[in-house]
Amino acid sequence: MISAKKIITLILVLIFIFPLFPFSPLAEGESKYSYPVDTVNAYPRPSAITVYTPENGSTTGVKENYNALEIVVSDNKVVSTEGIDNNIPADGFVAAIRGNSLKAEIEGLNLKQGDTVIFDEYNMEVFFINENYAPFYEKTINFDRYNSTRTENTIIIYNKGQTTNTNIWGSEVTVDENGFVAIIGGNNSLIPEGGFVISAVGRDRIAELNAAAALGLKVTVDDRAKTITFSFSAESITGKMRVEYNNFAAAIDKAKENFAILDYSECENAKNKLNSLLSDSETSIENNDTAGAMIKKYEFEKFIRQSENLITEYPAVEERAVWLRPSNSDTRDKVNDTVKAIYDAGYNAICIELIYNSTAIFPVDSEKYLFSQDPGLKGFDVLKAYIEECHNYGIEVHGWMPCYRVSHGSTTYPKLAVSTLKPEWLVKAKSGTVEVGDTKGYFLNPALPEVKEFLLDFYRYILENYSLDGFQLDYIRYPYAAGEEFGYDDYTRQLFREKQGADPMDLTTSSPLWEEWCKFRASYVTDFVKEFSEMAREIRPDIFISADVAPDFRDVYKKYMQEAEIWLTEGYIDMAFPMAYGTNVIPLYSSFTVEAAGDRAYSYIGVSDYGVDVFKRQIVETREANADGFAFFSWSQYVAGNYVNGIASTALSVPALSPSYNATNALKAQAEYIKQHIETIKYINPSALTSDIENLVKNTAEEIISATNSGFAEDCVNIIKTALDSLNDISFDEKAKEVLVSDISKALKIATLSKDKAKREYYEENQSGDESAEESREDSETGGEVSRNESDDSSQTGNSDKEKGKPKTAIIIGSALIGILLAITLIFIIKRRKQK
Structure with a gap:
């Protein structure tokens, strides 16, 4: 049986992605009536369309020498196609077209007064619809x-x-x-x-x-x-709208079945408006008024996008992380701007890369630790700046550390690279090469004791000098490249010969000792993770240890010699970030980590740049998989791909707290969420809960809130366990029980994994180093409850809060060349992604 939860997930996915797919490119016999819009209220670039709205001012400001064509539109109707620097209608816009060929093409449409023009600001398209309009x-x-x-x-x-x-x-x-x-x-x-x-x-x-x-x-x-x-065809215009409407209505019905926390009154109002727009469009089609139908279709799609949030249940607690690679031209102002942008985009955690381009982002004694700071930074401590500013915003900071991969062939600073300074430390392939893949990566040999001690000493320095919230091990594995196997240096081979009596050089994948050889190499990586974990917890009991891992645990000994499942089950790491990169892989790949982590560790699913529509679906899929959050790779791709506009006002429009940064506030927010679920269940099905069950759950939530007001999340473990045991022993509505048990189990995980007491002790002992986390904790206590109504309150975010000194952590603001150049750009992006 397919569960109702999966069905609603699929419905929500299609609701999310429907408006994001334009109709297909030109086919045989199809005329062109839609054109991309380059910019809005900006300098009109050549061979492009710029749209000017009333926000630009009274006129377009387009100059005579621009040789532009301006089309003035009021209430979706052409008013004029003459002149430049036209007045901008209060209820419309002006489309300015530059470039002789583009102008000639649009002039060839023979637009006249009264013809229809639609500006779709979401998809950045403009539609020209006249009496000859035949897009079928x-x-x-x-x-x-x-x-x-x-x-x-x-x-x-x-x-x-x-x-x-x-x-x-x-x-x-x-x-x-x-x-x-x-x-x-x-x-x-x-x-x-x-x-x-x-x-x-x-x-x-x-x-x-x-x-x-x-x-x-x-x-x-x-x-x-x-x-x-x-x-x-004309039928397709209303057919698409009908499908979208049906699925919007079905999403509401399924949400009710799952007792999702929604404003059902607003949902019904939205459904009624969509139905009205659909009916109007159908009437226009019946009257052969294609332009009228298209106007209603545009209004329908704009409204359904605005209504996405209504049919989405947002978790109160969810890690929303982004991997961030700083620039060597960073200044404190740039750091501040980046952190604010990440905060405004709806994220509550960053994973900042500590070593890139063979160098560190912070000052370091190269004589002692071999690594040097990137010379381009000129001594500026980027890591310290990011930690301070992120903590001002209540953003969790994980130090993203590429462990064994210390350099690559195109590095700007080959003489500073550890691979140059210590070539004898590099892992060697069976073929004899030390270069890995197309990027010619250089990996340290996990089996060498001096490599382990070198890395541990360097990591100790970071842990002792920086107030990171988490330390994230990346490239914590043997290298992998098609047609190559690594680990064939003389030292490692001799160790294996002593243990098994065979030279790995003589083994193939079909040899009886092949699996032992794979496990032998993997054991060195696992031993390092274990030793690092022990050291980190001794130095910083409050820090969360995590690892970026290959998502398919079935490939442990086939590619990377990375025993992530063991690290989770043995408690060596507190979090796992499986890099589930791909468009259709989240449901399968997240399951391995979620199952292995259980209640012992957090699962934050790694996703990457496949477009806004895919990312929206993947957010839903991570929640469906019962993961504890997600991480996007990377911030530069997020900005370049225009995810900010497509995600901040929809999938991340309602804030969530990280379960780990401040578990006490997160637990309080989860308790408020549980109370909301009680009210929702009662609203949808008044007979689902007895008064005893309602009182049990409500009283537990109130106890949690009271305890977290004066103490820490850890203090609530027994309270939650007792309630959960009692709830599991009671028979009542199956779906209501499933929902409440899930909510309370999540609260128990937050409390159990909390390190808030250790964090408080750390900051009390290191007050001169970083007090910002305590400030954000005090501030966020005023907003522990995360409600839907707060999501649009932009007045409480941004610069005004920064001027006050304590931005509120629980509020987030809602909202090319062609040919050879394109190929070069694409290759560059792919190579950069491969480095991850």
Whole structure:
């Protein structure tokens, strides 16, 4: 059986991604009526469209020598196509077009007064709709067969069974019972009753399917010709809206089934408005008024985006981290600006890279520790600045440490690299090379005692001198490169010969001792993690130890010799960040870490840059997987990909507290969340709870709040355990029990893993070093409860709070070249990502 929770997750995912997919590019017979908008209220760049809104001022300010065409639009209707520096209508905008070819193309549309022009500010597109408007088209692709195993480079149609039962390596398009494309992306998709799923595998076939499919297109299948035709017609305009409306309504129903904490009155109001817009659009289609239908479609999609938050249940406690690679041109002002931007974007934690480009981001004695500070920083302590400023904002700081990977072939400072200073320490491949992969990475040898002591001494220096909240071990593994195996230096080989009587050089993957050889190497990494953990906890009992790990624990001895599952079960680390990079891998890959971590450690799922729509879905998937949060790689890609605008006002619009930075406040917020769940359950199903159950849970939440007002999260463990035991012994509404047990179990995990007492002791002993964490703790105590209504209160954030000295930690503000240059840019991005 597919659980109701999974169904609602899928519905929420499609609601999130629906408005983000424009209709497909031009097909045969299709005319162009939509154009990308370059900028808004800015300098009009050549060969581009700039839109000017009333926020720009009374006129556009476009100058005569710009040789621009201006189209003045009021209430979505053309007022004028003459002149420049036009007045901007209060209820409209002006589109300024520069560039002779682009101007000629748009002038060829022969727009006149009264024609329709729509500016979609979300997708940054402008639509020109006149009497000749005919955007309809068809695209046809071939498919291979029905309901069979998906083999390489095939497209299969599934119309039988509950799901497609496919693996994570393809892509699928779901077609609903009315024949419209309802979902794009994913694998192992639910097969809708009366509908079907089109499933592709292989790069070319996936590209073929994705190029043809778009949300809302009508789909027809010709079994004889084995073709699938995707059609954009007038029917598609309202068909897409109907699908979106149905799923919005279904999301509300499923939320009720799961007792999700939503404002159901507002949800119903939004549903009614969407239905009204849909009806208006259908009426326009019946009257052959395509322009009118498109206007209503635009209003519908704008409103449904604004209503995403209404049908999303936001956790009160969730790690929202981002990996951050500082620049060697950073100044304190740049640090401050970056931290504020991260805070405004909805994040509560950063993982700051301590070593990059072979050098450190902080001053260090190179004679003693070998590492040198990046000369470009000129002595500026970037790490100290980030810690201070992040703590001002209540942001948790993890020191992201690349452990064994100490340099790479394109480093700016090869003479400063440890790999240059100590080449005898480098791990060696079976082929004899010490260079790893395309980036020519240089890794230290985990088996060498001097490497272990070198790293431990350096890490001790950091722990003793910086008020980090967490220490994150990255590249804590043997290197991996296709066709290479590493660990074949003379020292490691001799150790294995002494233990097993065989030279690893003579072994192959089919040798009886191969697994022992893999475990032998992995043991050195695990021993280091164990020793570092013991040292760190002695120096800093308050610090959280984490590791960036390969997400598939089944590959432990095949690639990386990284026994992350052991580190979790043995308690060597407090957190794991599985790097689940990919568009459809979160449900599978997060499960390994979540299961191994259990209640002993936190699971923060690593995600990366695959677009705003994919990220929204992945946030939902991490919550569905019962992970404790997520981390995005990386902040520079987040900014470049314009995630800030697409995420801060939607998926991260309601603030959440980190479970680890200040567990006491997090536990208090979770207690308030539990109280809200009681009220929601009573609202949806008054008979789900008896008064005894309600009092038990409410009293427990109040006890937690009272205890955290005067003490620490750790003081609440017994209170929570007692309540949880009692609740588990009572029989009542199954779904209500599942929800409350889950909420209270989360509270127990927060309390059990809390290090707040140790943190208080650390800061009391080191007050001259960093008092900001205590300041943010006192301030956040005034806002322990995280409610939906606070999410839009931008007046309590930003510079005004900074001027007061204590920004509130629980409030977050809602809201190219082509050809060779593009190829170079793409290669650069890929290489940078591979370094992670």
